Amino acid sequence: MKSRTKTKPSKSTPSWTDATIAIQRGEPKHGRSGPVAPEIIRSSTFTFSSTAEMKRWAEGKSSAYIYTRYGNPTLAIAEEKIAALEGAEAAIVAASGMAAISSALLAVLSSGDEVISTAQLYGGTYRLMRDLFPRFGIRVRHVEADLAGVEDIVTPRARALYVETPTNPSLRLVDLRRAIAIAREFNLVSIVDNTFASPVLQKPLALGFDMVVHSATKYLGGHSDLVAGAVAGSHAWIHRVRDNIIYLGGCMDPAGAYLLIRGMKTLTVRIERQCKSAMAVAKFLERHPKVARVHYPGLASHPDHKLARRQMRDFGGMLSFDLKGGLAAARRFCDRVQLFALAASLGGVESLVILPIYTSHYNMSRDELHRAGVEPGTVRVSIGLEGPADLIADLRQALS
Ligand SMILES: Cc1ncc(COP(=O)(O)O)c(C=O)c1O
Secondary structure, eight states: OOOSSEEOOOSOOTTOOHHHHHHHTTOEEOOTTOOSSOOOOOOSBOOOSOHHHHHHHHTTOOOOOOBTTTOOHHHHHHHHHHHHHHTOSEEEEESSHHHHHHHHHHHHOOTTOEEEEESOOOHHHHHIIIIIGGGGTOEEEEEOTTOTTHHHHOOTTEEEEEEESSOTTTOOOOOHHHHHHHHHHTTOEEEEEOTTTHHHHOOHHHHTOSEEEEETTTTTTOSSSOOOEEEEEOHHHHHHHHHHHHHHTOOOOHHHHHHHHHHHTTHHHHHHHHHHHHHHHHHHHHHOTTEEEEEOTTSTTSTTHHHHHHHOSSOOSEEEEEETTHHHHHHHHHHHOSSSEEOSOOSSSSOEEEOGGGTTTOSOOHHHHHHTTOOTTEEEEEOOSSOHHHHHHHHHHHHO
């Protein structure tokens, strides 16, 4: 499709910081009286100029937009921003994080293959691997977040290494460099879920990962008003993922893409503030007599604190904690918060708390929960943009 406006250069712009990339990349560049905010191109379909052009498209010789499930100019703005933030050649947005994750994994895996994955994962990803993949002949082997013993379980059928760091909700870290070394040694395609860190805090592709996946519902969107996903990687991988989005139908809606674009413009300032507030909240909780353990990689007491200092720019806006009184105390706490909302999801401007056993990690056995690092009384906290003193005051009253 002929564009009415030029877009800003799509070549990498190494001198731009994330803050500038998030605002400027992919945006149409207008002349006089042009809109500054992007347009939502709602059209499901796009015109061909002639049957000759139609034929060229069918032969793979034209990259024109033809139908929104295949690609759309508003989606392309979000894709270019995410690719640039992740330092990737290309990116694709999807209808949800799970659409992105399933399309990325299925771009790699075929019947008879094995995927090696950390046991500590977002519950939805874990359940996808546990419940759906075996029906298509794909076997899943789990390892701990420290990847100990992975060499012993790799078989010639292993094709992919899938990790998430920091993990949801246990906030453990996977050593990205070690994961890459293992993937290279055994010729595995490496995929990492970068949802909790966001590209502002870590850039796994620069270390050698093949693909990064996101629930863009979370920090990238940032306002709890959108369900979205994204995959970033090489042109070749994103081409294969796009094929899966086209086959399986997990494309993003243009109105959703607009919200994602708008959300990403404030990504860096949101993350900066959320990291600061999360650290203040983590320190408060660590000193509280009713709290048994706080899981926040920014605390010196966290088992992966040194690794977090090495591989993350800051420690993120997510934390979890265990109360001395177990599940009963955790339920009492969650039922008493007033400023924090009792709601699933994370990464928005509103602070949220949940009990993972009843939300992200429902329908998992006691043993699976233990391997995922989830205790019955674990409370997960997503720090938003409210004043940190107000957040701490709410936690104090809910714990009293
Ligand atoms: C780390 C992580 N990855 C993936 C997902 C799935 O994303 P979505 O809900 O956008 O499909 C979630 C959702 O909570 C998540 O926390």
